[in-house]
Amino acid sequence: MQIKFSNRGTTLIASIIGELDHHSAEYIRQKIDNEMIKSTNKNVIFDLSKLSFMDSSGIGVIMGRYKNIQRLNGKMAIVNTNAQIDRILEMASIKKIIPVYEKLDTAIGALQQSVR
Amino acid sequence: MQPINEMNLEFISKSNNESFARIVAAAFVSQLDPTVEELADVKTAVSEAVTNAIIHGYENTTGIVKMNCKLYKDSVEITITDKGKGIENVELARQPLYTSRPDMERSGMGFTVMESFMDKVEVFSEVGKGTTVVLYKTFKSLRK
Ligand SMILES: Nc1ncnc2c1ncn2[C@@H]1O[C@H](COP(=O)(O)OP(=O)(O)OP(=O)(O)O)[C@@H](O)[C@H]1O
Ligand SMILES: [Mg+2]
Numbered sequence: 001m002q003i004k005f006s007n008r009g010t011t012l013i014a015s016i017i018g019e020l021d022h023h024s025a026e027y028i029r030q031k032i033d034n035e036m037i038k039s040t041n042k043n044v045i046f047d048l049s050k051l052s053f054m055d056s057s058g059i060g061v062i063m064g065r066y067k068n069i070q071r072l073n074g075k076m077a078i079v080n081t082n083a084q085i086d087r088i089l090e091m092a093s094i095k096k097i098i099p100v101y102e103k104l105d106t107a108i109g110a111l112q113q114s115v116r
Numbered sequence: 117m118q119p120i121n122e123m124n125l126e127f128i129s130k131s132n133n134e135s136f137a138r139i140v141a142a143a144f145v146s147q148l149d150p151t152v153e154e155l156a157d158v159k160t161a162v163s164e165a166v167t168n169a170i171i172h173g174y175e176n177t178t179g180i181v182k183m184n185c186k187l188y189k190d191s192v193e194i195t196i197t198d199k200g201k202g203i204e205n206v207e208l209a210r211q212p213l214y215t216s217r218p219d220m221e222r223s224g225m226g227f228t229v230m231e232s233f234m235d236k237v238e239v240f241s242e243v244g245k246g247t248t249v250v251l252y253k254t255f256k257s258l259r260k
Contacts (some may be wrong), residue, residue: 022167023131029221053156055163056229060221084156090227091232 003031006107011044019053025061032065044069048080058085059092066095066098075114077107119186119193121147126182129174129198131167137183138162145192146186150255153191158192159235165196165228165249172216173200173247190258192251206218206239 001019001116003035014032018024023056039088046062062078069076089095101107123144127133138159152212162183167183177254184195209216209233215224230237234253241247 019135021131021134021163022171023134025221053163055161055167055169056223056225059223059225063223064221074154083153087232088160088225088229091228092223108186 001027003028005031005035007041009112010040011108011111012036012041013047013104013108014029014046015047015050016094017040017050020051020061021053021055021057022057023034023047025057029064033068036065036068037073042069042072042074043111044074044076045104045111046076046078047104047107048082048085049104051069051080051085054082054085054088056088059088059094061087064092065094075111077101079107082095088110117188119188121187122185124182124184126180129170129177129181129200131178133181134163134166134170137166137181141183141185141194143189148190148192148255151257154253154255154257158194158236158251160221161230161233161237161251161253162194162196164230165194165251168249169196169198169247171202171220171222172200173198173209175201191254194251194252195248197246197248201252202245203239203247205226206241206245210238239251 006013006014011072013034046096066076076098080100081102125140141149141162142155142159173228179200186193210227212228213224215222234251236252
């Protein structure tokens, strides 16, 4: 499991690679929260397109970050292409509150639109 | 009904073993040759039950988690057991969004995920004695 960061203006793109379970959740959580301390980061895109597995521990990570970001008036989006992960996002009603896109470019575009 | 194959696995309640257990379960079940999606369903449900045993059953202390897998012609039965603290109210615990640990960023969706990815989920638990979760799934791709 690995996490990579990149930036587009005030948007932090967090690409999670591998498997997201309870074991890896703590590491991911710390890494993202560390990046978010930087004042230039306001919005977050969770790029899950290289994530091969996620269980309910991932829901906790995503919802936890969402609450923090919302408190600071930031926006969040998810990029996902995996059917198993999609079912979990659906089940936890995450898709009702955080937009999910199939392509990173679309997610970036949508966030920049809504921020402006 | 006699299973056509069966295996047992025992490991200590370390979070590294969550991926170990679900990969073992998937490898064993793959003998039946189900679809990739069906295997992912099994992996996810096993991950939920094993994670619960580790974080709720043993609350991050050291204990033994057991997994038994029985294979039938077109179905699987997986039993995951811990000798941890047990569940006081199983019906409440199985409710979507119910968690006893919101402080740990748990979402209370583990049992709901197990129920939706498998055909049937049984829970036997006694406070102070431990918890047993039985996961059942028939592989529709093999039902021909
Ligand atoms: N093996 C177990 N031993 C003791 N308590 C358990 C066990 N499994 C589940 N529970 C109890 O049942 C509750 C619900 O479990 P469930 O997996 O649905 O949610 P969660 O683990 O709290 O959150 P999530 O799985 O979404 O991260 C838990 O919060 C816990 O109180
Ligand atoms: Mg759980």
